[in-house]
Amino acid sequence: xxxxxxxxxxxxxxxxxxxxxxxxxxxxxxxxxxxxxxxxxxxxxxxxxxxxxxxxxxxxxxxxxxxxxxxxxxxxxxxxxxxxxxxxxxxxxxxxxxxxxxxxxxxxxxxxxxxxxxxxxxxxxxxxxxxxxxxxxxxxxxxxxxxxxxxxxxxxxxxxxxxxxxxxxxxxxxxxxxxxxxxxxxxxxxxxxxxxxxxxxxxxxxxxxxxxxxxxxxxxxxxxxxxxxxxxxxxxxxxxxxxxxxxxxxxxxxxxxxxxxxxxxxxxxxxxxxxxxxxxxxxxxxxxxxxxxxxxxxxxxxxxxxxxxxxxxxxxxxxxxxxxx
Amino acid sequence: xxxxxxxxxxxxxxxxxxxxxxxxxxxxxxxxxxxxxxxxxxxxxxxxxxxxxxxxxxxxxxxxxxxxxxxxxxxxxxxxxxxxxxxxxxxxxxxxxxxxxxxxxxxxxxxxxxxxxxxxxxxxxxxxxxxxxxxxxxxxxxxxxxxxxxxxxxxxxxxxxxxxxxxxxxxxxxxxxxxxxxxxxxxxxxxxxxxxxxxxxxxxxxxxxxxxxxxxxxxxxxxxxxxxxxxxxxxxxxxxxxxxxxxxxxxxxxxxxxxxxxxxxxxxxxxxxxxxxxxxxxxxxxxxxxxxxxxxxxxxxxxxxxxxxxxxxxxxxxxxxxxxx
DNA sequence: TCAAAAGTGTTATCCTTACACCCATGT
DNA sequence: ACATGGGTGTAAGGATAACACTTTTGA
Numbered sequence: 001x002x003x004x005x006x007x008x009x010x011x012x013x014x015x016x017x018x019x020x021x022x023x024x025x026x027x028x029x030x031x032x033x034x035x036x037x038x039x040x041x042x043x044x045x046x047x048x049x050x051x052x053x054x055x056x057x058x059x060x061x062x063x064x065x066x067x068x069x070x071x072x073x074x075x076x077x078x079x080x081x082x083x084x085x086x087x088x089x090x091x092x093x094x095x096x097x098x099x100x101x102x103x104x105x106x107x108x109x110x111x112x113x114x115x116x117x118x119x120x121x122x123x124x125x126x127x128x129x130x131x132x133x134x135x136x137x138x139x140x141x142x143x144x145x146x147x148x149x150x151x152x153x154x155x156x157x158x159x160x161x162x163x164x165x166x167x168x169x170x171x172x173x174x175x176x177x178x179x180x181x182x183x184x185x186x187x188x189x190x191x192x193x194x195x196x197x198x199x200x201x202x203x204x205x206x207x208x209x210x211x212x213x214x215x216x217x218x219x220x221x222x223x224x225x226x227x228x229x230x231x232x233x234x235x236x237x238x239x240x241x242x243x244x245x246x247x248x249x250x251x252x253x254x255x256x257x258x259x260x261x262x263x264x265x266x267x268x269x270x271x272x273x274x275x276x277x278x279x280x281x282x283x284x285x286x287x288x289x290x291x292x293x294x295x296x297x298x299x300x301x302x303x304x305x306x307x308x309x310x311x312x313x314x315x316x317x318x319x320x321x322x323x324x325x
Numbered sequence: 326x327x328x329x330x331x332x333x334x335x336x337x338x339x340x341x342x343x344x345x346x347x348x349x350x351x352x353x354x355x356x357x358x359x360x361x362x363x364x365x366x367x368x369x370x371x372x373x374x375x376x377x378x379x380x381x382x383x384x385x386x387x388x389x390x391x392x393x394x395x396x397x398x399x400x401x402x403x404x405x406x407x408x409x410x411x412x413x414x415x416x417x418x419x420x421x422x423x424x425x426x427x428x429x430x431x432x433x434x435x436x437x438x439x440x441x442x443x444x445x446x447x448x449x450x451x452x453x454x455x456x457x458x459x460x461x462x463x464x465x466x467x468x469x470x471x472x473x474x475x476x477x478x479x480x481x482x483x484x485x486x487x488x489x490x491x492x493x494x495x496x497x498x499x500x501x502x503x504x505x506x507x508x509x510x511x512x513x514x515x516x517x518x519x520x521x522x523x524x525x526x527x528x529x530x531x532x533x534x535x536x537x538x539x540x541x542x543x544x545x546x547x548x549x550x551x552x553x554x555x556x557x558x559x560x561x562x563x564x565x566x567x568x569x570x571x572x573x574x575x576x577x578x579x580x581x582x583x584x585x586x587x588x589x590x591x592x593x594x595x596x597x598x599x600x601x602x603x604x605x606x607x608x609x610x611x612x613x614x615x616x617x618x619x620x621x622x623x624x625x626x627x628x629x630x631x632x633x634x635x636x637x638x639x640x641x642x643x644x645x646x647x648x649x650x
Numbered sequence: 651t652c653a654a655a656a657g658t659g660t661t662a663t664c665c666t667t668a669c670a671c672c673c674a675t676g677t
Numbered sequence: 678a679c680a681t682g683g684g685t686g687t688a689a690g691g692a693t694a695a696c697a698c699t700t701t702t703g704a
Binding site: 597599600604620622623624625645 | 693694695696700701702703704
Binding site: 278301 | 684
């Protein structure tokens with residue numbers, strides 16, 4: 001029999017809420033290894049003696065730690081990566097199970113005193129992912145030049161297990177050449193930046209000579225949390241389209257514009273208004289409440305609520321986005 | 326600080342290959358808790374001291390244990406479920422990370438001596454999932470009557486965390502009434518059967534009075550392995566449609582009929598031949614080799630190979646199935 | 651010459667996309 | 678009256694589904 005290795009299982013939660021047009025995550029600020037304050041995800045141990053399943057354990061520690069009650073919860077991925085988690089010589093090795101959780105933001109109620117918990121816009125960590133105003137300037141100013149240099153230095157290099165070389169991965173992930181931008185490839189993009197040594201985390205993990213000058217590409221996070229966040233955003237952007245999860249982020253009643261803005265906040269791009277509205281009610285996703293909202297500078301909007309029955313009628317219902325604009 | 330709990334992380338692998346028109350998994354036969362021989366998935370511990378990542382650990386133990394070299398590997402889900410894994414009083418608690426792996430079946434080469442390893446058709450475990458010949462009789466003969474009884478006994482009952490009641494879950498999972506059968510809902514169907522106490526595993530876990538007479542609904546597996554297998558089949562059936570993974574299961578050269586049969590083996594249903602062929606080459610998934618295969622009772626078929634370039638050209642390429650027949 | 655399987659062509663239908671226009675309210 | 682956002686109609690293009698038919702081999 002093999003010797004049993006003692007492993008602690010950590011749970012990490014990407015807790016998402018949308019505040020107006022800003023998607024936010026619940027972040028915890030703590031001193032990093034170098035003394036600086038860095039944000040991280042809420043983290044808790046899994047104790048199988050107290051909790052029957054991982055998800056129950058997650059809900060419990062999140063409630064204790066943040067005071068939030070979670071709605072939709074979904075497992076993302078399990079990392080056993082010692083290389084990124086801990087430095088050589090650490091006593092115990094952590095496997096961490098990442099979760100995505102959706103909530104409604106409670107006004108005022110921010111930090112549950114003491115803990116550095118706060119809501120932070122997720123585009124702080126991924127400024128290149130928000131195409132709502134314009135194509136983010138950071139892409140052409142900093143990211144693409146640096147990635148192109150990295151790619152042309154060795155266009156065909158591929159780490160073990162990867163089918164494609166640097167040049168092709170760059171093309172697909174960042175939509176250069178004839179390839180269109182795909183908002184779901186958040187993780188691919190982050191991984192490329194990490195491998196190219198362009199994010200602070202790569203430097204911290206010793207993949208880039210310390211002290212090398214880096215452009216500032218988004219706020220860093222502790223450990224591999226930014227990677228987990230990228231996974232969460234990818235998953236949410238994709239799930240949006242085939243399951244009615246947006247409604248977990250909205251109040252019980254909302255206008256179609258609020259619904260659209262929430263979708264756009266997550267997707268990081270605008271969608272075509274008229275078609276969006278048609279798809280939403282052709283899909284039977286919402287029903288009018290009969291009331292109208294106070295006008296916010298124009299004609300008052302009808303209020304809607306989520307039609308729970310779609311879950312029964314059209315099993316694969318979601319907000320298909322259609323093309324850009 | 327919380328007391329550290331000692332947890333062993335287990336890795337389990339659903340290794341899939343297609344043998345002609347039969348999808349098979351690599352199963353390990355071992356004595357179960359009741360003395361009977363039961364099949365289980367290949368299982369290994371994760372030792373972070375030896376392997377940097379979970380996936381590396383998985384590949385390594387599978388190679389040692391089965392002699393197989395894996396191609397495509399994908400993480401499925403992590404279970405921390407003590408309730409199903411171990412009985413109360415066990416010394417250590419296992420979290421298991423499930424993986425899906427695809428291989429080509431090596432002729433002859435079956436069991437790597439000694440270990441009870443063998444290739445077994447996956448429909449042995451899920452006879453109700455194969456719609457290729459006809460609608461499986463077991464559905465109308467045994468499953469649906471039993472589920473309908475369970476459902477009508479308490480139509481609206483829903484376990485915690487579930488939005489829908491028994492009646493609606495039955496409708497969606499098994500396609501009764503106007504809902505069509507959805508071949509991807511393999512896990513939903515298995516979970517329903519488990520909750521209704523209709524599979525042996527439910528009895529074994531004490532969810533049904535021992536000794537209750539059950540219809541025989543597929544071969545059982547150890548622990549929660551059949552659940553993991555259901556997850557794997559669901560994932561593979563869905564992935565098939567948007568990523569070119571079938572080719573991992575085929576030899577380097579194949580005829581379009583072989584390709585179609587492999588797809589059908591996994592999807593558990595037939596697809597429309599002419600449209601399938603059109604979609605496959607309109608999608609640029611394959612290219613002719615120029616050679617033809619020895620006729621197997623008719624006109625010789627042209628041989629094709631996978632066009633690796635689709636990976637570059639059309640990032641979201643897969644074998645869309647279209648509707649039935 | 652017939653069975654069996656390979657392979658081609660064509661049409662109807664639906665969904666997506668794009669564009670143009672009208673409506674109700676506050677200032 | 679006009680700016681602002683809410684709301685509707687309709688036509689073009691592309692993908693899917695369904696059908697019928699021809700070709701090439703072995704027995």
